Amino acid sequence: MKKLNVLVFPCGAENAGEIAQALRYSVHVNRLIGLSSCEDHGRFHFNDYVGDAPYIDAADFAAWFTDFLATQQIDVIFATHDTVCEKLAPLVARFGCYLVNGDAQTTRIARRKSLTWELFKDQSWAPRCYGQDEQPAQWPVIVKPDCGQGGNGVALAHNQAELAERVKNTPMPLIVEYLPGKEITVDCFTDRHGKLIWVGPRTRERVRAGIAMRSESVTADEKITAIAEQINKRLKMRGPWFFQLKQNSLQEWKLLEISCRIAGTMVAQRARGVNLPLMALHDFMNRDIVPLVTPHVDYIDRAIRTRAHTTLPYRSVYIDLDDTLIIKGQANPVVMAFIYQSRSEGKRIFLLTRHEYEPLASLENAAISSRLFDEIIHLQAGEKKSLSVTGPAIFIDNFFPERLDVAQYDDVLVLDVDAVDFYIK
Structure with missing residues (x-):
């Protein structure tokens, strides 16, 4: 059985550290390589570390990266940022190795909330969006960047004057209904046959810099599962991915965003026995996957490192x-x-x-x-x-x-x- 050379790029972020922890003892990994465009914490996550890659918008990035894939004989790539995933998708497709959840069309849609919401506008769980010249039906409203993540750049507007100011100061602004209710992240896994084999909702109890530091498992009820199935049906997924939902004032779920990458707090699933990065490697090796969930872990709590609580x-x-x-x-x-x-x-x-x-x-x-x-x-x-x-x-x-x-x-x-x-x- 061939062991795999696995690349994580960029490798300094929280979710890159989760991939490193998830795969570091796998007998299926030959080399686990961390790649970044600057010196960062990835050096502590990965023994096999390269910190001088060109930035993805550099003129020589494509040539440098494809040469790196060839010389390092990379089999599988985890992109840890949505923009990087979108950038790599067409590049890796031409090269021939496997980018986890790297369908070019899907990464393009998932990177932009406007395209995501447009694709699902016929669904009851799509949020109400407004044009910049449109009068909102109800105040307050939320202004957020089209390509944002982690809650960065999100602002609340209570009236027309505030709305104009928020739109002016937000890159690629979108105006969407205000959702005051609970928020959850739903971690998913789609296998090589397009079958959705894991739907794992979790709460965001305590959030720091957009990262859930305490997370509790939530039952995947019919409504949440139906949303996951519909997303999986319309977008070409393979591997781990996630989406976020938030409740409106009527406690109805509305879609915030979809992402094709590993989330840092997917570690909550691994604590329950569901190692999503490792499942991606098994799927790549054409193996059928059965999630083995432990009933003895109810939540995780994070500081610098992750611990699981068992009952x-x-x-x-x-x-x-x-x-x-x-x-x-x-x-x-x-x-x-x-x-x-x-x-x-x-x-x-x-x-x-x-x-x-x-x-x-x-x-x-x-x-x-x-x-x-x-x-x-x-x-x-x-x-x-x-x-x-x-x-x-x-x-x-x-x-x-x-x-x-x-x-x-x-x-x-x-x-x-x-x-x-x-x-x-």
């Missing part, structure tokens, strides 16, 4: 050996940190493995003490790990079929290797 009062931790505890012959420092943390809290630690060699020798070679474990359970080929797991417990394994089998137990929280960091205090 499960677990007493034991079961950990796989190969590509989980030991990766490329070295101890996984995050998993090791979790083991020590769990021991200090009085949890029982079990090493559960079908390792082809003697586990004690492999542990010693990786400088891991066998005394960390209450028991080392060495299974033979064909023996199910699920038969050795007793809840309430946490089960950590990089292999999806193992997690899927153990997930049958309601009192076991199953984690891929990338998710362990959520539980480091």
Whole structure:
């Protein structure tokens, strides 16, 4: 099986960091490369980092970028900004590698709220828009830039004089009805067959610089799901994407925007077991995807790093050996940190493995003490790990079929290797 060279561009933003966290332990990734046009935080997200790319509006960008794709043998690209995604879509299409959600027509429409709202103007959830010479039917109204994001440049106008001032000071201004109600983001995933396989609404409880710092999962009811299905039907999606809804005074959902990129707070889905960036790689490899959602996480809260809160009062931790505890012959420092943390809290630690060699020798070679474990359970080929797991417990394994089998137990929280960091205090 070929391992993939994955490019994240630009790589310094919050959502780029989420992609890095989501993919850093994947056995399907050969190189995870961060690319930026300036020195930024991407250097801390990506060990494989390039910070001197031309800006996308530079005359030499297209030639430089296509040469970079060829020399680095890039298979998959994540664009982390809407404008970058629109810019790369026709360029990458000619080159031949895969840009996640990179359909040229879709990226163009999604980048502009005016085109988005025009496409869905026949839907009841499309917001009421006004021309610049049109008298609003009701005050106040919102003025926002056509190509804005993260709430930047959004202004409220209570009368005609304020409206004229807001329009004058807003680039590519749009005038739209004021929506005073609740706001949600809906994370979605469309597979290579055009099938919408994930709809995950979440709240925006506490927002800083347009980024939701606390987010709680919301049920995808019939109305929200119908909106997602309609968007997926009219736009060509493949991979992770999201849209935002806000309620009017009658508590009816109205569309704010659609985006073809990973959202920074898509980490809320990963905390629940749905790793959207990794799903994009599996879809690229022509694999069918089944989201495996844990019922034991109710919200995330963010500061500098992300933590997940579990409602499960677990007493034991079961950990796989190969590509989980030991990766490329070295101890996984995050998993090791979790083991020590769990021991200090009085949890029982079990090493559960079908390792082809003697586990004690492999542990010693990786400088891991066998005394960390209450028991080392060495299974033979064909023996199910699920038969050795007793809840309430946490089960950590990089292999999806193992997690899927153990997930049958309601009192076991199953984690891929990338998710362990959520539980480091």
